[in-house]
Amino acid sequence: MSTADTPRLDAAALRADFPILEQTIGGERLVYLDSGATSQKPRAVIDAEVAFLTHANSAVHRGAHTLAAEATELYEDARATVAGFVGAEAENLVWTSGATAALNLVAYAIGNATAGRGAPASTRFALHPGDELVVTETEHHANLIPWQELAARTGAVLRHIPVRDDGTLDLDAAASVIGDRTRVVAFTHVSNVLGIVNPVADLVALARAVGALTVLDACQSAPHLALDLPALGVDLAAFSGHKMLGPFGIGALYGRTEVLEALPPFLTGGSMVTTVTLDEADFLPPPQKFEAGTQPVSQTIALAEAVRYLDRLGMDAVHAHESVIERRMMAGLREIPGVRLLGDAAGAERVGIAAFDVAGVHAHDVGQFLDARGVAVRVGHHCAKPLHARFGLTASVRASTSVFTTEDDVDALLDGLAGVRAYFGVES
Amino acid sequence: MSTADTPRLDAAALRADFPILEQTIGGERLVYLDSGATSQKPRAVIDAEVAFLTHANSAVHRGAHTLAAEATELYEDARATVAGFVGAEAENLVWTSGATAALNLVAYAIGNATAGRGAPASTRFALHPGDELVVTETEHHANLIPWQELAARTGAVLRHIPVRDDGTLDLDAAASVIGDRTRVVAFTHVSNVLGIVNPVADLVALARAVGALTVLDACQSAPHLALDLPALGVDLAAFSGHKMLGPFGIGALYGRTEVLEALPPFLTGGSMVTTVTLDEADFLPPPQKFEAGTQPVSQTIALAEAVRYLDRLGMDAVHAHESVIERRMMAGLREIPGVRLLGDAAGAERVGIAAFDVAGVHAHDVGQFLDARGVAVRVGHHCAKPLHARFGLTASVRASTSVFTTEDDVDALLDGLAGVRAYFGVES
Amino acid sequence: MSGLDGLYQELILDHSKHPHGKGLAGEEGRSAISHQRNPICGDEVSLRVRLDEDGERIRDVTWEGAGCSISQASASMLSVLVADAAEDHGGMPRARATALIGGFREALRSRGAIELDEETFADAAALSGVGRYTARVKCAMLAWVALEDALARA
Amino acid sequence: MSGLDGLYQELILDHSKHPHGKGLAGEEGRSAISHQRNPICGDEVSLRVRLDEDGERIRDVTWEGAGCSISQASASMLSVLVADAAEDHGGMPRARATALIGGFREALRSRGAIELDEETFADAAALSGVGRYTARVKCAMLAWVALEDALARA
Numbered sequence A, B: 001m002s003t004a005d006t007p008r009l010d011a012a013a014l015r016a017d018f019p020i021l022e023q024t025i026g027g028e029r030l031v032y033l034d035s036g037a038t039s040q041k042p043r044a045v046i047d048a049e050v051a052f053l054t055h056a057n058s059a060v061h062r063g064a065h066t067l068a069a070e071a072t073e074l075y076e077d078a079r080a081t082v083a084g085f086v087g088a089e090a091e092n093l094v095w096t097s098g099a100t101a102a103l104n105l106v107a108y109a110i111g112n113a114t115a116g117r118g119a120p121a122s123t124r125f126a127l128h129p130g131d132e133l134v135v136t137e138t139e140h141h142a143n144l145i146p147w148q149e150l151a152a153r154t155g156a157v158l159r160h161i162p163v164r165d166d167g168t169l170d171l172d173a174a175a176s177v178i179g180d181r182t183r184v185v186a187f188t189h190v191s192n193v194l195g196i197v198n199p200v201a202d203l204v205a206l207a208r209a210v211g212a213l214t215v216l217d218a219c220q221s222a223p224h225l226a227l228d229l230p231a232l233g234v235d236l237a238a239f240s241g242h243k244m245l246g247p248f249g250i251g252a253l254y255g256r257t258e259v260l261e262a263l264p265p266f267l268t269g270g271s272m273v274t275t276v277t278l279d280e281a282d283f284l285p286p287p288q289k290f291e292a293g294t295q296p297v298s299q300t301i302a303l304a305e306a307v308r309y310l311d312r313l314g315m316d317a318v319h320a321h322e323s324v325i326e327r328r329m330m331a332g333l334r335e336i337p338g339v340r341l342l343g344d345a346a347g348a349e350r351v352g353i354a355a356f357d358v359a360g361v362h363a364h365d366v367g368q369f370l371d372a373r374g375v376a377v378r379v380g381h382h383c384a385k386p387l388h389a390r391f392g393l394t395a396s397v398r399a400s401t402s403v404f405t406t407e408d409d410v411d412a413l414l415d416g417l418a419g420v421r422a423y424f425g426v427e428s
Numbered sequence C, D: 001m002s003g004l005d006g007l008y009q010e011l012i013l014d015h016s017k018h019p020h021g022k023g024l025a026g027e028e029g030r031s032a033i034s035h036q037r038n039p040i041c042g043d044e045v046s047l048r049v050r051l052d053e054d055g056e057r058i059r060d061v062t063w064e065g066a067g068c069s070i071s072q073a074s075a076s077m078l079s080v081l082v083a084d085a086a087e088d089h090g091g092m093p094r095a096r097a098t099a100l101i102g103g104f105r106e107a108l109r110s111r112g113a114i115e116l117d118e119e120t121f122a123d124a125a126a127l128s129g130v131g132r133y134t135a136r137v138k139c140a141m142l143a144w145v146a147l148e149d150a151l152a153r154a
């Protein structure tokens, strides 16, 4: 889309929608650059949850009284709204408590298929010793350790697609890692450290060619890019509400119909069954099959409000705005002596995430120094230890944007960083 | 405690704390008798969550900026508060998304131990073909199906302790069901259908005698009784926040230290690891070991506020009040022609839950009829199908109380029921 | 008619107390059976459809089941609807049944916006009010879904 | 002193730039090593304690590690504290070390309520300010926990 066509977004004005931004941190204006960890919530989202709790609060799918019926309608409407936001139908969206839970769901469901559970169709997911699971070196621990554990439980082998020095995936290597033994290819859409958008179409093509299941971690794309998961062609995808202006405790697993139908259930309990005897249970069709127990109803409703908020802004406008911010941020960071950007691939498609190392000053100290100026960034390995090891680091500093991030915010970050090495007595 | 000593509770006054109760349902005062499914939230709980979201919202255990540090403190304080509410130390309380997730955690962790995962100490949990898991006939599906699935995956055998006609557990049978092969005894503290308090001490003694692990479903006791889980002597216990005036999406697993230390992890991902390479991960000690991914921080804080609210009332006062209500309700129900109570054991210790059948009128119709009078009850099998089958039913009507339930509420229920059979043309 | 009496119309209570077509007919000629269950309340219906030889017209619909007055009345009304067509025209055409099921579903899911037409749906038109009670729509649909399923197998 | 300068006192920055006791001494005589890691930021310290023959007095504490200025300074200050005691009295008694670790932990966990006494903690007293930054307490504790652990094994 050309810039002329792209709707504009007035980030400075949007700040007023986010009550937490009215705060000062030690007297300084709050510059929140940690949306990659969790986003702040606009008033509309908070209000939607409170309105539900004070007017319709009830468990869903379980009763006939007025509140229960109203809650059930709101809950299913929320499902359709959030599914629509990622281009999907309601029946392809499973509520989970977050992306970690969604990715574990997939790994455990495959483990259950391997143990002979599920419909006859589940056998297609059963793993055999020597079968391979493929991830990338850029994965968040949430899309890595569940596969390590699945491999360990089943005798499958975990392999990985390496990352190049510039932060892009090595697609040549991918073509040789993904092969006849590959059963699952799980990869992130956008690295939560590098901010680089991975080539989904290429990876899906490689996986499809060998009949492997594709699992997309959409945690860092859903808040920043217009998504059409069916068009991306992945079998399954996970994302978290709290990273996209919604509440904690809610996320989703998207799945293609035949995949969700064939996968065995993961969590079991109430509201996901048809008949139950003391000895065995039969399960509802998806998505209910995967939604055991009382659902986080108020959170689904708040998340629906969050995606309506994003939809009103327009995801193209969000992405265009965040790209402007990201480019200013990256350009500014490149110019600060001693700052080394992680994954600074020329011309890569990116979201507003920048991770970097400051020579001679530990990430924790950089973060503390910035915090004293009201600038909130994340420091550490951002749950991507292997990727940090790849770049020879144990920790980095990460600044990440949201719809309300302004150029002033970026400048506050850059101004702060300009002084950090001097403060800690490191010659430049 | 004698009635003279018991602090009193003014339920009618408490109604003002619950904004949702200001509503009318089709012009009628809302008589909410469905707290067994999910409780309503006092204003203090809603406000606590909003205050967090607008002042300290951040991910926890991951950063050094002011909001993150504040959120982490509030989160860990909440853990200590909720742990204290059930008589436990903070390190013995694992946050989960709810009781269903907590019970699945235990069943899957045992499955993982069986697959050779976890510390050397985990082998004590490994199941072998012929090992037995024991539940009761009164279980909610959440404490039944995870064990069915674990049995099916491992070759263990699932057995059950039967319930007597009066709703009490058959302890003689329990003594013969629990034997040398028993590895786990999982049972509910209070049945969510019958409201009867099960004899925890007897079951723990039987399980201990054979070295079996005990798992208590405390969903329906935590909101109504003063709990001291360590004193009850169970190894593990689960409960849900949304049933005890707290929000959806948060619950807890209590565990004895050595049990939590020895159990392998369940969900894996960020924030629960020490070192991670592309090939393997090491895990933090409990409770973090079980808390993968971004935690529902705002919900933990709201749940802490809920238990502070209950603590201010005093759980002895809560129980005393609900007992008065329960006795009035049971007595009234016994007198309505055609009403059959489920589990009406003489002299049983109970909480404020009454389930019943109305001869000739389907539970759904009873519920609808009551709803038209503003009385919200639950109809169906309440996720306890085997127990309903035991009583020859597929569905029943359930009325359940909370701290704000008044004698007027009970009378509204009883008045409504008095007319239900005539309305549906059933001769009495 | 509003409120409870709009849902439980006299006709509905009558059908539920004195149901038509209850008791499964024998498996004679071309026929198929479908079992449907509402997982929320445990209501079930087993419904048998019997067709003429070339499978084009429905001879009758019989059923067995336990459930709330809405689900029982709905099954009974469906049975009558088919029986009347059989009397008048030697059986309800398959396509007509499919259209009726579709129309019924649409009305019930309309949250009260669409009224069922008495001319077309006969007694079953009294179930229009169920649309306003979303939690009860499944009860009313149970037998109709069973017929749809049975027809697909017959 | 408040704000950032209350946390990063001159003394702390000095120690972190010119750390004492850095570089593990040889495994001579009675000694034990402990590796500690802060899982949040990945900081690590390996610390060796060497004792006199009867295991009652600490001869020295040496360490190796990477981390933030707080964790580095804290390890350095701990090393100096032990070294001074060794010079003055032929080694810090084990019990004294345990008491110091306990006192240090208590002050750091007090959220700023307890100030570390310079007389007792020497340069490490400058770490008092860390207590107000709960996220940094683990950084300051790292070497001290390592000493506690090493002593338990020695």
Ligand SMILES: Cc1ncc(COP(=O)(O)O)c(C=O)c1O
Pocket (backbone or CB within 6 Å): A270, A293, A294, A295, B036, B037, B098, B099, B100, B101, B140, B142, B143, B188, B190, B191, B192, B217, B219, B220, B240, B242, B383
């Ligand atoms: C006795 C009992 N156990 C377990 C559960 C499951 O709890 P949740 O649905 O909150 O996970 C419930 C409530 O639904 C219950 O009443």
Ligand SMILES: Cc1ncc(COP(=O)(O)O)c(C=O)c1O
Pocket (backbone or CB within 6 Å): A036, A037, A098, A099, A100, A101, A140, A142, A143, A188, A190, A191, A192, A217, A219, A220, A240, A242, A383, B270, B292, B293, B294, B295
């Ligand atoms: C790329 C990526 N994947 C997965 C996750 C895990 O999401 P959550 O912690 O919300 O479960 C995160 C965020 O923590 C992430 O950034």
